[in-house]
Amino acid sequence: MMMSAWSLIFMLTSGRWLAGALACRSLNNDTYCMGRRDVLNHLLNGSNETDKYDPRVPPDYEEEHPTNVSIRIHLLSFDSVSETTMDYSVELYLSMTWMDVRLNYTLLHNSSWLEVDTKMMDLVWVPDVYFRNEKEASFHDVTVPNKYMHLYREGEVKYSMRLSLTLSCRMLLQKYPLDTQRCPMLIQSYTYTTENVMFYWKADEGTHPITHDAEIALNTELPQFSIVDNTTESCNGTMDVETPKFACIKAHFTLKRDIGFYIIQVYVPSILIVALSWVSFWLDLDAIPARVSLGVLTVLTLNTHGSNVQSQLPKVSYIKAIDVWVVNSLIFVFAALLEFAYVNVLARRGDKELVATQVFRIPMENKDSRFEVNGNPPRHLHIGRPAPSRMRARKIDKISRIVFPGCFVIFNMVYWPVYIYT
Incomplete structure (x- = not known):
């Protein structure tokens, strides 16, 4: 038994040595x-x-x-x-x-x-x-x-x-x-x-x-x-x-x-707001509440929209492309409101002119007869014809329908090439 134990120890030692050698x-x-x-x-x-x-x-x-x-x-x-x-x-x-x-x-x-x-x-x-x-x-x-x-x-x-x-x-x-x-x-x-x-x-x-x-x-x-x-x-x-x-x-x-995000969230909404301000040019001169509401609403909406855009940017001292777009869009909308104010003044002036100058002639059976009003001959005015100032106001509305969209298109033709290709 003693020899078997020593033999086992020898074999294990030899095995480790052999494994190391291998x-x-x-x-x-x-x-x-x-x-x-x-x-x-x-x-x-x-x-x-x-x-x-x-x-x-x-x-x-x-x-x-x-x-x-x-x-x-x-x-x-x-x-x-x-x-x-x-x-x-x-x-x-x-x-x-x-x-x-x-x-x-x-x-x-x-x-x-x-x-x-x-x-x-x-x-x-x-x-x-x-x-x-x-x-x-x-x-x-x-x-x-x-x-x-x-x-x-x-x-x-x-x-x-x-x-x-x-x-x-x-x-x-x-x-x-x-x-x-x-x-x-x-x-x-x-x-x-x-x-x-x-x-x-x-x-x-x-x-x-x-x-x-x-x-x-x-x-x-x-x-x-x-x-x-x-x-x-x-x-x-x-x-x-x-x-x-x-x-x-x-x-x-x-x-x-x-720029896909900004096209959807910034440019398209501002374009629609500017175009909405042009609807005022197709409204009647006497639709004063509608034109005032439309002009003020577009100005305030675009101003709020621009403020939301600026709040996401750092406060830098130079002008950014988005600033140019927002400011010019605001100018177009504000100009449309000023246009209404001007034509409204002309329309009211025309109403005063019409009241001050229009005198109706009483029709006579004898066409060659003459009669005087307060010792003066009657004024020869066509009944129903608008005053010159009112006609000028309507003409300005018609011109604005072309000038405002045309100027906005020209602005876009300059804006996009300048900031994309330069």
């Missing part, structure tokens, strides 16, 4: 007997204190050249573009790649890459990237932190994380809502200068450093906007007026506003 692999006549966990422990912890990996310094900190960090961005969502707060929100994958020769494991294992758990990522140096125009930001950690790190054989490190960002965008609203905005994304190093770290956009052959999900590909519609273009550039050492200079890269997203 775990060794050969590649190009080289034998690797380390497991992945052992490789990571060896790379990050070292065999002694002097060989221990130091995540506090960049890979080339002691060298005469900076560590080059290549960055890619994959957009998951692009929304919440706000003119009031001058910002936009995005959700993205931020991927960075750099070389760290301290993590070279060519002689230790034959795996193409090693995955590093989130609990061990703090043991590896990563670039101190921050978004210069960021207003709010958050990491995603459901159900685990949304980031990964891969170590490659030659020491290349790939690090990616998922972020939600609200970035500032100083918008120029002179052509609002027929505008196109160019919103930046500034990525910069906060600690290391260009002597130690440099940022570059990573663009593989045939690919762009900024990619999108299919839902937000170029020229597809987002809420109120379409992404028509995105450009990238390097700004290493150029974003700071004073020294020291920091690593920096920049991206610009060109956003074209979709």
